[in-house]
Amino acid sequence: xxxxxxxxVAISDVNPVxxxxxxxxxxxxxxxILVPLGVxxxxxxxxANYRAIKHDDRDALVLAQRWxxxxxxxxxxxxxxxxxxxxxxxxxxPKFMGQWGAAFGVPFAFEGLFFFxxxxxxxIYLFGWRRLKPWTHFWTGxxxxxxxxxxxxxxxxxxxxxxxxxxxTLDSNGNVVDVNPVEVIFNDAMPLQALHMILxxxxxxxFLVASVYAAGMLRGRTDRYHxxxxxxxxxxxxxxxxxxxxxxxxxxxxxxxxxxxxFAAIEMVPKTSDDVPERLLGHINNxxxxxxxxxxxxLASWLSDPSTGKSxxxxxxxxxxxxxxxxxxxxxxxxxxxxxxxxxxxxLFLLAVxxxxxxxxxxxxxxxxxxxxxxxxxxxxxIITMExxxxxxxxxxxxxxxxxxxxxxxAATGNSGIWVMTVxxxxxxxxxxxxxxxxxxxxxxxxRRAGGFTxxxxxxxxxxxxxxxxxxxEEEPVx
Amino acid sequence: MSTTIAxxxxxxxxxxxxxxxxxFGAGFWDLIAGGPEGGSRPRxxxxxxxxxxxxxxxxxxxxxxxxxxxxxxxxxxxITLTLYVPLAIAALGIVFRGASFAFRKVVVTTRYQRMxxxxxxxxSVLVPYCMGAIVGGVASGEVPAGGEAGxxxxxxxxxxxxxxxxxxIAVIAxxxxxxxxxDARHQGDAEMVEYFRRRALIAAIVVAVLAVVGLIVLHSEAxxxxxxxxxxxxxLVIATVVCGAGALFLLVRGAPRGARLLGMxxxxxxxxxxxxxxxxxxxxxxxxxxxxxxxxxxLQAVLVAVVAAVVIVLPxxxxxxxxxxxxxxxxxxxxxxxxxxxxxxxx
Numbered sequence: 001x002x003x004x005x006x007x008x009v010a011i012s013d014v015n016p017v018x019x020x021x022x023x024x025x026x027x028x029x030x031x032x033i034l035v036p037l038g039v040x041x042x043x044x045x046x047x048a049n050y051r052a053i054k055h056d057d058r059d060a061l062v063l064a065q066r067w068x069x070x071x072x073x074x075x076x077x078x079x080x081x082x083x084x085x086x087x088x089x090x091x092x093x094p095k096f097m098g099q100w101g102a103a104f105g106v107p108f109a110f111e112g113l114f115f116f117x118x119x120x121x122x123x124i125y126l127f128g129w130r131r132l133k134p135w136t137h138f139w140t141g142x143x144x145x146x147x148x149x150x151x152x153x154x155x156x157x158x159x160x161x162x163x164x165x166x167x168x169t170l171d172s173n174g175n176v177v178d179v180n181p182v183e184v185i186f187n188d189a190m191p192l193q194a195l196h197m198i199l200x201x202x203x204x205x206x207f208l209v210a211s212v213y214a215a216g217m218l219r220g221r222t223d224r225y226h227x228x229x230x231x232x233x234x235x236x237x238x239x240x241x242x243x244x245x246x247x248x249x250x251x252x253x254x255x256x257x258x259x260x261x262x263f264a265a266i267e268m269v270p271k272t273s274d275d276v277p278e279r280l281l282g283h284i285n286n287x288x289x290x291x292x293x294x295x296x297x298x299l300a301s302w303l304s305d306p307s308t309g310k311s312x313x314x315x316x317x318x319x320x321x322x323x324x325x326x327x328x329x330x331x332x333x334x335x336x337x338x339x340x341x342x343x344x345x346x347x348l349f350l351l352a353v354x355x356x357x358x359x360x361x362x363x364x365x366x367x368x369x370x371x372x373x374x375x376x377x378x379x380x381x382x383i384i385t386m387e388x389x390x391x392x393x394x395x396x397x398x399x400x401x402x403x404x405x406x407x408x409x410x411a412a413t414g415n416s417g418i419w420v421m422t423v424x425x426x427x428x429x430x431x432x433x434x435x436x437x438x439x440x441x442x443x444x445x446x447x448r449r450a451g452g453f454t455x456x457x458x459x460x461x462x463x464x465x466x467x468x469x470x471x472x473x474e475e476e477p478v479x
Numbered sequence: 480m481s482t483t484i485a486x487x488x489x490x491x492x493x494x495x496x497x498x499x500x501x502x503f504g505a506g507f508w509d510l511i512a513g514g515p516e517g518g519s520r521p522r523x524x525x526x527x528x529x530x531x532x533x534x535x536x537x538x539x540x541x542x543x544x545x546x547x548x549x550x551x552x553x554x555x556x557x558i559t560l561t562l563y564v565p566l567a568i569a570a571l572g573i574v575f576r577g578a579s580f581a582f583r584k585v586v587v588t589t590r591y592q593r594m595x596x597x598x599x600x601x602x603s604v605l606v607p608y609c610m611g612a613i614v615g616g617v618a619s620g621e622v623p624a625g626g627e628a629g630x631x632x633x634x635x636x637x638x639x640x641x642x643x644x645x646x647x648i649a650v651i652a653x654x655x656x657x658x659x660x661x662d663a664r665h666q667g668d669a670e671m672v673e674y675f676r677r678r679a680l681i682a683a684i685v686v687a688v689l690a691v692v693g694l695i696v697l698h699s700e701a702x703x704x705x706x707x708x709x710x711x712x713x714x715l716v717i718a719t720v721v722c723g724a725g726a727l728f729l730l731v732r733g734a735p736r737g738a739r740l741l742g743m744x745x746x747x748x749x750x751x752x753x754x755x756x757x758x759x760x761x762x763x764x765x766x767x768x769x770x771x772x773x774x775x776x777x778l779q780a781v782l783v784a785v786v787a788a789v790v791i792v793l794p795x796x797x798x799x800x801x802x803x804x805x806x807x808x809x810x811x812x813x814x815x816x817x818x819x820x821x822x823x824x825x826x
Contacts, residue, residue: 069585076581079534080574086544087570090559097559098626101552102773105545109784112538112545113792119535120795124802127531131806143795168774179773181780413560414628421567428571432578439582446587 013416020092020412023422025394027084030429032390033383034078038118039148039198040205040236041071042125046141047232053134059225063232065129066447067209070440072126077436079119084425092418096401096411099176103168104402106181107157114151118144152201153194157185163259163393164189165402188258192251193393199244200389204382206237207348211379212444214372221448231365234375237382238352245349248389249303255396256304259403260315261325262396265334267300271316276300281339284328288317326398337391344385348378480782481772484550485761487785489754491546495539496750497654497743500647502533504655506576506603507648508678515593521659522596524671528662530584531803535796537577542788550781551771553624554761561622561629562613569609575602604648611647615640617762618753619701624766639700646689650746653682657726657742661735665804676730679738683727690749703763707756715752719745 045067052061086108089097097104121143128137161167167183168176213230256263263269269276270288278300282293298310305312317325326334351374358366366372397403401411505525512518512525548555559566575598583595612635616622621634634640656679663671697705708716722745729738759767772778 073581073585076534076577079537080577083537083541083573083577084570086541087559087566089548090555091563091566091570094556094560095626097548098552098556101548101555102550102777105549105552105773106777106780108545109549109781110787112542113784113788115541116535116538116788116792117795119538120792120799123531123535124795124799128802132802177774179776179780181776181783184780413563415560415563415631417631418563421563424567424571428574432574435578435582439585442587443585 014419016414016416016418017409017412019419019422021408023418023425024088024092026422026426027081027088027429028390029387030433031078031081031085032386033204034074034081035152036201036203036205036208036386037071037074038078039152039201041067041074041209042122042141042144042148043202044206044209044233044236045071046138046145047236048228049138049141051232053138057228059228062225063229066443068126068129070443072122073436073439073443075119075122077432079115081429081432082115091421092413093401093411094413096406099174099406099411100165100402102176103165103179103184104158104161106179106184107154107161110185111151111154111158114147114154118147118151121147148201149198152198153190154185156194156197157187157190159393160189160193161185161187162401163193163397163403165405189254192247192254195247196244196251196389199240199247200386202240203237203244203348204379204386206233206235206240207375207382208379210234210237211376214375214378218369218372218376227365230375234355234365234378237348237378238355241345241349241352245345248345253304256314259396261317261320262334262393263304264315264317264319265326265331265396266338266392267314268331268335269300269314269316270318272313272319273316274301274313275310276304276312276314278303279335282335284331284335286328288328323399324404326396330395330398334392334396337388337395341385341388341392344381344388348382348385351375351378480775480778481550481769484546484772484778484781485754485768487781488543488546488550489751491539491543492754493747493750495536495543496651497746498532498536499539500607500651500746501655501658502529502536503576503603503607504651504653505529505659506600507652508655508659508675509596510600510604515589520668520671521674524659524663524666524668524675526584527666528659532799533580534577535799537573540573546781546785550773550778551761551768552773554766554771556626557622557624557762557766558613558617560626561631561634562616564631565609565612565616565635569606569613572602572606572609575599576606607647607651608644609635611644612636612640614647614753615643618643618697618704618757620703620763620765622762622765624762624771637700638696642689642693642696646686646693649682649686649689650749653679653686654742654746656682657730657735657738660730661739664735665806672735676733676735679730679742680727683723683730687723701763703760704753704756707758708752711758712752712755715748715755718748719752722748 045064048060048064048067051057052064121140125137125141125144128140132140161184164187166187167180167185169178171177210230210233213226213233216226217230252263252266255266267276268279268282268284268290270284270290275298277295277297279290280294280296282290282295284290301308301310301312301314304314317331351371354366354371358364358371399407399409401408505528509518509522509525512521544555579595579598579602583592583599586592586595616634616637616639619637619639621629621637621640623629656675659675660672660679663675694705694708697708722741726738726741726745729735729741757763759769761768761771
């Protein structure tokens, strides 16, 4: 029997490398949408929770309570999609893990620690609404925020290590024989990359949450509850986005200095030269000729190093052997993704400026329908911006999985049947994505119908006594 | 130092079995609880028992992975290279289980509750089977070291894998039933106490029978591990039998608290005996713990992370369980009027 099964596996003799890349890219692209919610939603919930207790604000209390319920769903989905990634490291990239696990794995040892902390306190916070004292309950939410920050930094440290592999010694056979864990974690790419991702989480999560309330307000739900939900979320995003632009700019200069091939792809520079234009859009063909787009003379050189201005030399793709840099097809992807990230990031920034100006001069949020329409789109736009940024860093590193050390094709599994898993994963994740949205919308609709809490059923309220709970249970319709 | 890390890895596996495993076992009882009418009471007990803790328990698996790939990268690479089919099924099953359990809690219509509940329950059985099959494949030496993949089919469809997969389901079902007896008593539901007590007794007998069958299979299929159980792992085997028998006795006598502790110890020593039996190998007779170990710098970092986990995570974990058992985490938030109007699961 097993012989036939083995033959079946052999029939599907498909090159596993593109499938492994595609599957990894797809599952990461999915997971990265849930990450910002895991990292920043707890922070927004705590703001609402703080307001609720401090000012005895009922709307804020309802918000905090419902956000924590939504958060529980997205956290659970994020936890399982994250688990799939830890399977995939081995299932798709066994040679990479076998060769580099001793170094690459180190940040994950700490990530595991933070994820554990997060999972524990999410449970305590979520289930503790009724029976814990208000401030005690509030404080059980704080570790979630901290663990989210440190956890994200740890995961990004591992990715940064792939861009800037260091902290190890190899023997003559290329095996890792000595590891300095501190250098692995705090590799040169880590501080900026980690900061960039954490800020991305504090941009995407808030804009995503705010966009839901903006859409609600456009449909006429302009009560205080909706406005408060919008203001808390949007304000967090509006504070994060300008900082993000600054960090992103610094990070780009780091790439210019340390990953010149990626930088050449980002700026679509075929030949090394000075006075390099910043080209918006455009295309590079297989002969390495750039066409189309809008070139802004000298700007790429000037941005790379303002101190030398237009005379800054930017290394072009021709400075690298063809098999040691992204292909022209990949260069087009990286450059387009870069333009998308910068373009949408700037739009989000301008939206935040609009919001800030209104607060400064009118002491209230903008009332314009156009602002609300833009804000209703900001969540999706922020996700696209983040995905584009992630494409830049991952595709821009090609053909390397570990920069200048190991190629993607040498890292992948040899299992030719891996495409079956890819197909299954894509189908499952599509169903999961749809189910998540349907479930969240269903919760929201149900909450809307109801409007709020009844008096005897408020969190932190008198119903905490077991007698009341039992009485309520009896009142509930039996199914 | 590699020995220390290997022991920590084993402890993490034990923790996953006795905490995470029990949550999977609850899914097994959910699966066979019957129709929506008759099964709603045991499902309610299960929901309340595992609701607040399953996510934290699940993280033990992440911990196992991280320790394995960081400290013993070659072992992780070899296992994933050979046993990719059951690993892939387990990964997908974990997605089904976690997501559908979270969804079931928040949807209100019976149709959706049944759909998500069914997915939760089926995947709760599938995942432990795959985990058991993986352990069986490793124990019977089906996973070669050194970057070569073993047989993608025989490595997990073989007598040892099948018996350990079935044993895994039986063990977690047993453990879960023992816990649920305690939970039901705690929730003041005498009928459910009896319900789960009967099931715990049946499961205990099934586990005992399967364990004997397993020994026979190991004797012919995985002689290294079988010999190890008679020597290196003997003390743990005896502990398993003694604790298991003690738990059975207390169950019959109706003392759920002691039964819970002894049941947990029995499963812990059963899992640990497998580790001891294949010592000093990670992959029996092809890769030892010390050969697979990462450089000392890496192991030190892992040790630091583990110590930090003991300092930070264990108190949190303890707090979660304490609050849960003192009923301070009664339900997910409060009942919204929304839930009352449309009549959600009584939670």
